[in-house]
Amino acid sequence: MKIAQVMVIGAGQMGSGIAQVCAENGYEVFLHDLKEEQTKKGIAGIEKRLQRNIEKERITEQDKEQTMKRIQASTKLENAGKADIIIEAAVENMEVKKTIFRQLDERAAEHAILATNTSSLPITEIAAVTSRPEQVIGMHFMNPVPVMKLVEVIRGLQTSDETYEAVADIASSLKKTSVEVNDFPGFVSNRILMPMINEAIYTVYEGVASPEDVDQVMKLGMNHPMGPLTLADFIGLDTCLYIMETLHEGFGDDKYRPCPLLRKYVKAGWLGKKTGRGFYQYN
Numbered sequence: 001m002k003i004a005q006v007m008v009i010g011a012g013q014m015g016s017g018i019a020q021v022c023a024e025n026g027y028e029v030f031l032h033d034l035k036e037e038q039t040k041k042g043i044a045g046i047e048k049r050l051q052r053n054i055e056k057e058r059i060t061e062q063d064k065e066q067t068m069k070r071i072q073a074s075t076k077l078e079n080a081g082k083a084d085i086i087i088e089a090a091v092e093n094m095e096v097k098k099t100i101f102r103q104l105d106e107r108a109a110e111h112a113i114l115a116t117n118t119s120s121l122p123i124t125e126i127a128a129v130t131s132r133p134e135q136v137i138g139m140h141f142m143n144p145v146p147v148m149k150l151v152e153v154i155r156g157l158q159t160s161d162e163t164y165e166a167v168a169d170i171a172s173s174l175k176k177t178s179v180e181v182n183d184f185p186g187f188v189s190n191r192i193l194m195p196m197i198n199e200a201i202y203t204v205y206e207g208v209a210s211p212e213d214v215d216q217v218m219k220l221g222m223n224h225p226m227g228p229l230t231l232a233d234f235i236g237l238d239t240c241l242y243i244m245e246t247l248h249e250g251f252g253d254d255k256y257r258p259c260p261l262l263r264k265y266v267k268a269g270w271l272g273k274k275t276g277r278g279f280y281q282y283n
């Protein structure tokens with residue numbers, strides 16, 4: 001299958017990163033979000049990262065221009081029919097994703113693959129709202145997308161081998177390494193990572209140690225490049241809560257119960273780095 005045009009739904013931290021790496025590797029990209037304000041923010045983020053790469057002499061001014069030229073932003077879904085693959089990276093909420101997939105299924109070309117960057121939601125359930133479940137797949141990039149090498153490729157119950165192979169090929173064309181994973185809550189990455197983050201939040205909640213000290217233990221004691229609470233702020237506390245809820249509901253085991261402190265921060269609008277406050281404060 002020849003893939004030339006990619007559409008990305010959601011121009012937030014993940015969507016804008018996915019659009020960037022696709023454009024850098026020669027794909028034509030439509031970057032879609034609900035509001036122009038969001039697409040502008042996504043495009044500005046891409047420009048800023050490319051500019052930094054020029055300063056570090058990793059790319060030339062011409063590379064940046066070429067990449068930017070390949071990205072078209074839009075707030076309407078009119079370009080959906082032109083894409084060979086659509087990668088959804090909107091918020092981590094099943095109802096939102098189902099609505100998007102129903103709309104995409106109506107508008108996308110018959111051959112088009114519909115992929116989701118979900119961190120934890122069942123691919124099989126998302127695929128079931130479409131008329132093409134064999135062409136629906138999970139394509140889980142890591143944050144920040146331009147830096148992180150891994151893509152978890154998640155097969156839903158009905159995902160075809162052809163779809164899986166096409167997506168694994170796209171991942172390698174983006175210079176990423178992919179792993180094949182079956183559809184279970186949290187897949188591999190977040191099934192392991194999120195309970196650790198949740199446990200780190202419990203240690204703060206129970207007064208065992210401060211966020212700074214919890215992070216220090218994991219950095220200096222376990223050689224993690226970033227402490228779990230810094231990482232949680234970076235991922236977004238709303239996203240962390242959604243993922244814990246998915247694990248809790250999916251496995252039904254109390255060990256996945258989201259920490260009340262995580263819920264409280266999300267209710268307060270302390271979503272981490274993206275809102276300026278989480279376990280830490282950001283300017």
Ligand code: NAI
Pocket residue numbers: 009010011012013014015032033034035038089090091092093096100117118119120140141142143234235236239
């Ligand atoms: P974000 O909050 O930065 O961006 C989400 C974007 O989606 C926003 O710009 C929002 O306006 C847009 N959006 C919401 N509903 C939409 C709709 N119906 N149509 C089009 N756009 C819509 O969130 P982030 O962090 O980029 O996460 C996006 C997805 O990627 C989630 O499913 C998340 O679980 C997943 N993910 C997140 C990672 C992270 O570290 N933050 C890592 C890997 C996956």
